[in-house]
Amino acid sequence: MIKIEGLKKSYAGRPVLQGIDLTVKAGEFLVVLGPSGAGKSTLLRCINGLAQPDAGRTVIDGTVFDARRNAGGQRPVAMIFQHHNLVKRLSVLKNVLVGRMAGLSSFLSMLQLFPKRDVEIAMEALARVELPHKANSRGDQLSGGEQQRVGIARALAQQPAVILCDEPVASLDPKTSRVVLGYLKAICKEEGIAVICNLHQVDYAVEFGERIVGLSGGKVIFDDTPDHLTAEIVHKIYPGLEDPGISRVLKPRPVGQPAAAATPMIAVATA
Numbered sequence: 001m002i003k004i005e006g007l008k009k010s011y012a013g014r015p016v017l018q019g020i021d022l023t024v025k026a027g028e029f030l031v032v033l034g035p036s037g038a039g040k041s042t043l044l045r046c047i048n049g050l051a052q053p054d055a056g057r058t059v060i061d062g063t064v065f066d067a068r069r070n071a072g073g074q075r076p077v078a079m080i081f082q083h084h085n086l087v088k089r090l091s092v093l094k095n096v097l098v099g100r101m102a103g104l105s106s107f108l109s110m111l112q113l114f115p116k117r118d119v120e121i122a123m124e125a126l127a128r129v130e131l132p133h134k135a136n137s138r139g140d141q142l143s144g145g146e147q148q149r150v151g152i153a154r155a156l157a158q159q160p161a162v163i164l165c166d167e168p169v170a171s172l173d174p175k176t177s178r179v180v181l182g183y184l185k186a187i188c189k190e191e192g193i194a195v196i197c198n199l200h201q202v203d204y205a206v207e208f209g210e211r212i213v214g215l216s217g218g219k220v221i222f223d224d225t226p227d228h229l230t231a232e233i234v235h236k237i238y239p240g241l242e243d244p245g246i247s248r249v250l251k252p253r254p255v256g257q258p259a260a261a262a263t264p265m266i267a268v269a270t271a
């Protein structure tokens with residue numbers, strides 16, 4: 001289980017995250033939606049230590065996560081990026097083995113020598129995304145979708161507690177996007193890994209997310225299952241969005257039932 005507690009981050013005095021609290025269970029697929037600049041990437045960067053939060057902490061399976069203190073062991077937080085971040089001149093297998101490097105001595109990683117068990121783990125991860133036959137291809141000989149599947153295998157090879165995905169399908173066509181999100185979801189469920197996935201596409205969020213968090217102005221304004229995401233809430237998350245097509249992917253609300261509140265509401269009787 002990953003607990004994000006009171007995360008705050010400002011850049012040049014401008015608040016970007018204003019106190020984020022989230023608990024994500026092992027094997028839960030959480031999608032973060034929000035307009036450009038809402039702080040989605042900053043949230044992931046603060047969790048994995050690429051950015052230093054001003055306040056707050058991340059607790060993973062009961063231990064406070066500090067990226068700086070994790071050298072020498074496998075890191076519990078893996079990351080998948082929009083542009084795959086593969087080393088293009090290296091083989092696919094070596095790219096996946098990067099996920100094992102945290103456990104290697106600097107001497108062995110410099111020589112790119114890996115224990116047999118690490119190579120087995122990397123090959124198993126490639127098999128999970130159905131690319132073992134590409135192990136010896138160079139990273140740049142793969143399509144965008146295949147490169148992202150290698151990115152997933154690299155994250156999986158790290159054997160993390162949580163995988164953070166920063167717009168992993170933003171540069172892929174719709175069919176390939178669904179394939180990539182399908183692999184991610186299957187791995188999340190079958191391996192019991194928590195996934196926090198930033199997306200721009202509401203339709204994919206509804207299709208693949210078990211839980212959706214809406215960020216706006218650095219605050220959580222929606223946190224619920226896709227069933228509770230209404231067109232009104234989507235418009236709150238994305239003010240000014242003019243896409244009537246959004247309502248097609250949302251479940252119609254039964255007549256007379258009010259829209260789900262963005263934050264829990266308690267009825268207080270008046271005296």
Ligand SMILES: Nc1ncnc2c1ncn2[C@@H]1O[C@H](COP(=O)(O)OP(=O)(O)OP(=O)(O)O)[C@@H](O)[C@H]1O
Binds near residue numbers: 035037039041
């Ligand atoms: N290193 C940085 N230095 C200064 N400002 C930054 C830095 N990183 C992010 N920001 C600012 O923080 C705000 C949130 O950025 P962030 O990238 O987290 O948004 P986002 O929701 O991921 O947007 P997008 O969907 O466009 O990727 C933006 O206004 C951005 O300019």
